[in-house]
Amino acid sequence: MANPLLEVRQLNVAYGDVRALWDVSLEVEEGSIVALVGANGAGKTTLLKSIAGLLRPLGGQILFEGEDLGRLNTKHRVDKGIVMVPEGRRLFQTLTVLENLRLGAYLPKARAGYDDSLDRVFTLFPRLQERKNSKAGLLSGGEQQMLAIGRAVMAGPRLVMIDEASLGLSPILTRHIFELIVALNGQGATVLLVEQNIHMALKICSKAYVMKTGHIVLSGTGEELLADVDVRKAYVGERGSRL
Ligand SMILES: Nc1ncnc2c1ncn2[C@@H]1O[C@H](COP(=O)(O)OP(=O)(O)O)[C@@H](O)[C@H]1O
Numbered sequence: 001m002a003n004p005l006l007e008v009r010q011l012n013v014a015y016g017d018v019r020a021l022w023d024v025s026l027e028v029e030e031g032s033i034v035a036l037v038g039a040n041g042a043g044k045t046t047l048l049k050s051i052a053g054l055l056r057p058l059g060g061q062i063l064f065e066g067e068d069l070g071r072l073n074t075k076h077r078v079d080k081g082i083v084m085v086p087e088g089r090r091l092f093q094t095l096t097v098l099e100n101l102r103l104g105a106y107l108p109k110a111r112a113g114y115d116d117s118l119d120r121v122f123t124l125f126p127r128l129q130e131r132k133n134s135k136a137g138l139l140s141g142g143e144q145q146m147l148a149i150g151r152a153v154m155a156g157p158r159l160v161m162i163d164e165a166s167l168g169l170s171p172i173l174t175r176h177i178f179e180l181i182v183a184l185n186g187q188g189a190t191v192l193l194v195e196q197n198i199h200m201a202l203k204i205c206s207k208a209y210v211m212k213t214g215h216i217v218l219s220g221t222g223e224e225l226l227a228d229v230d231v232r233k234a235y236v237g238e239r240g241s242r243l
Pocket residue numbers: 015018019020038039040041042043044045046047
């Protein structure tokens with residue numbers, strides 16, 4: 001079988017003396033949506049940041065198309081198509097929508113595909129085209145999340161890692177953002193999705209991993225985890241202890 005697009009093997013990460021990830025392993029097949037769920041502090045953001053090259057692991061491997069990313073810095077990983085949409089969006093509030101999108105295509109390969117990428121973003125998010133000359137800081141929360149994802153699309157991503165896309169959004173906007181993530185995936189981007197909205201995440205993913213205090217404690221298809229009694233108790237609106 002071909003290599004998965006992304007493979008994390010026995011990853012260990014610490015902040016100083018505080019260990020955050022313990023022997024974390026996961027696989028993301030090309031073209032899939034994989035969800036990563038778990039309570040606050042479980043280590044989800046730490047895992048995404050490690051894959052993006054923002055944190056140095058203590059040990060373990062991160063392979064992209066079978067190649068060890070080793071000590072490649074973030075810029076080189078972006079150039080390979082590994083792009084993160086950070087929690088809290090991190091937009092340039094005083095720049096316009098278009099200027100923020102342009103910054104997403106800052107590397108030479110992405111710059112070469114700028115016009116096509118911009119077409120893709122405006123097809124996915126017509127609202128951004130309408131507001132292209134507005135300052136990012138004046139957009140609604142949902143529009144800002146679209147812009148954060150749009151900026152990632154501008155980088156020409158193969159793997160988009162989205163951290164807490166629906167945080168702070170209304171149920172309607174959350175649904176809309178999920179539809180857009182599915183559309184983005186339909187255009188060929190592989191998606192690794194961190195979400196507190198477990199039910200929706202499990203519904204759109206082909207595979208999911210559950211994290212607890214720095215460990216992967218469970219994995220399966222979205223359907224399997226939706227049917228899992230413990231997961232339902234912990235996450236899907238039924239009473240029980242949190243994972
Ligand atoms: N910059 C940091 N310095 C020290 N500890 C951190 C830092 N960021 C996260 N942590 C700790 O690492 C653990 C995992 O955090 P995080 O990856 O943010 O979890 P999640 O995204 O699942 O909420 C937590 O115990 C958290 O307190």
